[in-house]
Amino acid sequence: MPLVQLHQVSKRFPSGTQALSGVSFSVEPGEFVFLAGPSGAGKTTLLRLLLHMEIATEGDVLLFGRNLAALRRSSIPYLRRNIGSIFQDFRLLGDRTVFDNVAVGLHILGLSRREIRRRVNNTLYDLSIDRYADAYPSMLSGGEQQRVAIARALVMQPALVLADEPTGNLDWELSNDIVRLFDELHAKGTTVLMATHDRFLLDAFPRRTLLLNKGFLIEDRPAGEGPSVVPDAPQEDLGLPQPPAADGDDALEATSVPTEATP
Amino acid sequence: MSRPIIVGARRAIHAVCEGFKGLVVSPGQTLACIVSLAVAGCLVALSASFTGLAVQMLDRTSRNTQVLVYLKDRVAGRQVAGLMEQVRVRPDVESVTYLSAEQDRSLNAALLPADVVASLPEGAIPGQHAVAVAFRTEAATPTTIHELATYLKSLEGVDVVAEPPVGAARVQALASAIEYGRVVVSILAVLLLAGTLFFVVGTLTRTMDSRHEEMAILRLLGATDAHLRAPLYLQGMSQGLVGLVAGALAAQTITAATNGYLAATLGLVQPVPFHPTPTFAIATVGGLLLGAVGAAIASARRLP
Numbered sequence: 001m002p003l004v005q006l007h008q009v010s011k012r013f014p015s016g017t018q019a020l021s022g023v024s025f026s027v028e029p030g031e032f033v034f035l036a037g038p039s040g041a042g043k044t045t046l047l048r049l050l051l052h053m054e055i056a057t058e059g060d061v062l063l064f065g066r067n068l069a070a071l072r073r074s075s076i077p078y079l080r081r082n083i084g085s086i087f088q089d090f091r092l093l094g095d096r097t098v099f100d101n102v103a104v105g106l107h108i109l110g111l112s113r114r115e116i117r118r119r120v121n122n123t124l125y126d127l128s129i130d131r132y133a134d135a136y137p138s139m140l141s142g143g144e145q146q147r148v149a150i151a152r153a154l155v156m157q158p159a160l161v162l163a164d165e166p167t168g169n170l171d172w173e174l175s176n177d178i179v180r181l182f183d184e185l186h187a188k189g190t191t192v193l194m195a196t197h198d199r200f201l202l203d204a205f206p207r208r209t210l211l212l213n214k215g216f217l218i219e220d221r222p223a224g225e226g227p228s229v230v231p232d233a234p235q236e237d238l239g240l241p242q243p244p245a246a247d248g249d250d251a252l253e254a255t256s257v258p259t260e261a262t263p
Numbered sequence: 264m265s266r267p268i269i270v271g272a273r274r275a276i277h278a279v280c281e282g283f284k285g286l287v288v289s290p291g292q293t294l295a296c297i298v299s300l301a302v303a304g305c306l307v308a309l310s311a312s313f314t315g316l317a318v319q320m321l322d323r324t325s326r327n328t329q330v331l332v333y334l335k336d337r338v339a340g341r342q343v344a345g346l347m348e349q350v351r352v353r354p355d356v357e358s359v360t361y362l363s364a365e366q367d368r369s370l371n372a373a374l375l376p377a378d379v380v381a382s383l384p385e386g387a388i389p390g391q392h393a394v395a396v397a398f399r400t401e402a403a404t405p406t407t408i409h410e411l412a413t414y415l416k417s418l419e420g421v422d423v424v425a426e427p428p429v430g431a432a433r434v435q436a437l438a439s440a441i442e443y444g445r446v447v448v449s450i451l452a453v454l455l456l457a458g459t460l461f462f463v464v465g466t467l468t469r470t471m472d473s474r475h476e477e478m479a480i481l482r483l484l485g486a487t488d489a490h491l492r493a494p495l496y497l498q499g500m501s502q503g504l505v506g507l508v509a510g511a512l513a514a515q516t517i518t519a520a521t522n523g524y525l526a527a528t529l530g531l532v533q534p535v536p537f538h539p540t541p542t543f544a545i546a547t548v549g550g551l552l553l554g555a556v557g558a559a560i561a562s563a564r565r566l567p
Contacts, residue, residue, distance in 0.1 A: 051483065074487070081485030093477050104477070105484035107277045110270030156484060 001065045002026035003160055003191050004050060009059035011045050011215075019045040021215045022059070027193060029159070032186040032223075035195040036202055037212035043195035046212070047162050050193075051085060052076050064159070081108070084153030084161040088168035090145045092137040092152075098124070099133040102151045109156075123155040127181065143174035150181060161185065163194040172200060179205050274490065281494035289469050296462040297506040300550070303455040304510020305517070308542055310448040312518050315536040317441045329397040330412055331362075331425040336391075338420035343394070346418055350396055355407045357397040364390040391422070456553065459506070463557030464564075467499050471565040479567045491566060496558040503554030504547060511546040515539060 004027040011020040020042045027033050035043045048054040049061050052068050061068045063079060071079065092101050099120055106116045124130040127147045129140075137145050146166055153161060163182065167175035179201055182192050196202070202209055211219035332350075334343060343361065351359045362370070368390025372380050380388070396411065412424045471478070478491055518537040526534070 053483075077482075077485045077487045077490075079485075080483060085483045091476065091480055093480070104480065105486075107274070108481065108484060108486045108490055110273045110277075112273065152480075152484075 001029075002062070003029045003031075003064060004193065005060075005062035005065075006046075006049075007060045007062075009046075009049065009056045009061055011042070011049065011054060012057045019215050020049075020056075020212075023212075023215075023217045024059075025210055025217060025220055027191060029191055030186070030189050032182065032192045032207045033194070034202055034205075034207055034209040035193060035212065036197065036209050038197055040214070041197075041212040042215040043197075043212055044164055045215075047085075047164050047193070047195055050162055051080065051083065077108075081156060082159045084150075084156060084158035086146075086149050086153050086161065086163040086166045088165035090137070090142075090149040090169075092145055092148055094137055097134050097136060098129065098140070098148050098151075101137065101148055102155050105152060105156050119155050120151075123151045127151050127154075141174075142169050143177060146170060146174070146178055147181070150178070154185065158190070160191045160193065163192065165195055165197070167196060167198060167201065175201060176204060275493075278490070278493035279497055281497075284494075289466065289473070292466045292469055293502065296459075296466045296502055297509065299462045300459045300503060300506020300553070301510040301513060303452075303459045304507040304546055304550075305513040306455060306510075307448075307452045308511050308514030308537075308546075309517060310452065311542075312514065312535050312537050314441065314445055314448055316533065317444065319533060319536065321437055321441055329395050330408065330415065332394040332396060332415050332418075332421055333391045333423040333425065334393060335420055335422045338392075342420050343392075346420060347394055349418065350394070350415070353411070355399055355411065357399045360395045360397075362393045362395055364392045367391055367393055393425075456549075460553060460557055460560075463499055463502055463554060464560045466502065467495055467558055467561035468565055470498060471495065471561060475565070475567060482567055488566070492558065492562050495562050496555055499554035499558035499561070500551045501554065503550035503552070503557070505550070507546040507550035507553070508543065511542050514542070 004025075006026070007024050009020055009023045010018070012018050023042070023046065035046065037043050045054060049056055049068075050063060052071070055069065064082065066079070068079075093104065096104070102120045102123060103116050106119060111119070121130065121133070124133055127150060129144055129147045129151065132140060132144060132148070137148065140148065146169075150166070161182070166182075167178050170178065175198060179194070182194060183205065186192050206224050208223045209219070209221045210217060211221065332346075334346075338346075347359045347361065350356055368388050371390065372388050375388075396415070398407065398411075415421055415424045478486075481491060515537055518535050522534040
């Protein structure tokens with residue numbers, strides 16, 4: 001059974017903006033999938049649909065085999081406990097220590113103090129930020145803050161991690177570190193769906209990639225295949241940064257994808 | 264203990280801790296909220312006490328409302344007994360007492376200053392044998408007093424029917440004033456409580472605003488509505504409880520001090536009533552209820 005399944009999903013906001021149009025794909029348990037596309041492509045909307053923060057206008061969104069549209073409001077929190085959410089802006093609590101930021105979700109589960117301490121310390125250690133347990137987020141670098149945000153998601157031991165541009169505020173090296181972390185997580189069996197518009201990351205980590213543009217899913221590229229471009233649209237139009245010329249352009253243009261979305 | 268109970272207890276403890284943290288998010292506003300609740304609670308309790316005093320005094324006045332039926336000099340004892348029996352059986356009559364001419368004279372003398380009485384020649388103060396008819400408290404209205412007076416006048420052997428010491432119209436006016444006062448106090452109490460509810464909602468809203476980001480994160484991590492609301496309810500209810508109980512305590516202190524002062528200076532025998540058990544029970548329940556309503560309003564407005 002796929003962990004995530006979208007069937008002809010469309011989302012139109014009351015303002016009239018069509019964020020997604022007829023998007024269909026599925027993600028199997030244990031997969032690592034990039035959700036790529038320029039700003040405004042619909043990546044965040046898609047992740048918000050999966051978190052049930054938005055409701056699809058058309059189509060079916062199934063998570064863990066359950067149709068979100070048919071889900072009762074009271075069931076949503078229990079569904080979310082299986083999802084680790086990570087954001088570009090970290091969303092850490094500035095007045096809480098790193099330890100407390102990571103522990104914040106564990107109180108929901110009603111765990112004992114000892115269990116909370118054990119889980120948080122283990123997670124901080126795994127992410128190499130255990131020495132910052134008593135520090136406040138403002139005392140940390142962007143990369144370290146993102147690690148704290150990841151720790152907060154992972155400490156809940158989620159079956160699925162949804163990351164919305166987690167490297168958006170980080171430099172290239174830190175971005176690599178973060179994706180490597182997701183890679184390690186994936187290696188342990190966690191399903192990862194990560195939204196990014198960073199072409200370099202897609203190059204560096206050849207994973208299955210769902211390419212969105214203007215709300216359409218224009219490519220579902222399997223893992224291991226080289227990066228692709230939209231033939232008639234320059235890279236800037238997609239909002240993707242130009243990869244370094246030395247290892248980029250020729251390879252990028254080697255694989256083409258259809259410009260028109262399949263409805 | 265089963266696991267769900269343990270988990271529930273841990274969540275409850277966490278909610279209590281978070282609720283108390285909420286109290287210090289904006290300490291000034293929390294203090295202002297508690298003080299306003301205490302003032303409102305104190306005023307309501309004092310209003311109830313003083314209205315109670317007024318009712319007691321009215322009741323006392325009503326009890327003292329009596330009609331004096333002066334009898335003709337030549338009325339025989341048997342006729343007087345018959346007349347008294349006729350009056351006693353009426354449902355609006357509490358008691359019927361015979362006053363001799365001497366007793367009536369003594370009562371009249373008691374109305375005058377002692378030195379005046381001493382200066383008067385013997386027999387200058389009038390006295391006439393009479394029957395004092397006291398009303399039942401609930402029956403001491405101008406209508407019943409008038410009806411009874413008319414009836415008494417029609418009886419054989421009756422000379423004059425005197426007006427009650429406190430005029431019936433005045434009793435009625437006092438009763439109306441107290442009733443009016445009760446209505447005004449009730450309206451003021453409702454307005455005060457609405458005002459304090461505004462304070463509670465304002466404080467909780469501020470707490471929620473300061474924790475909005477945290478609540479949004481908790482939502483994403485799988486917090487239920489109950490998990491997010493529980494600390495707010497605890498915060499609101501603890502504010503309400505502390506505020507109104509403090510107000511009741513203040514009212515009790517003020518009432519005791521007032522009674523002590525009045526007894527010492529004016530020799531007042533009728534103390535301002537204060538009933539601790541119902542007052543503190545109402546303050547406790549009211550405070551919890553007020554806090555819960557405030558939390559419900561605040562969370563309905565601001566919960567992410």
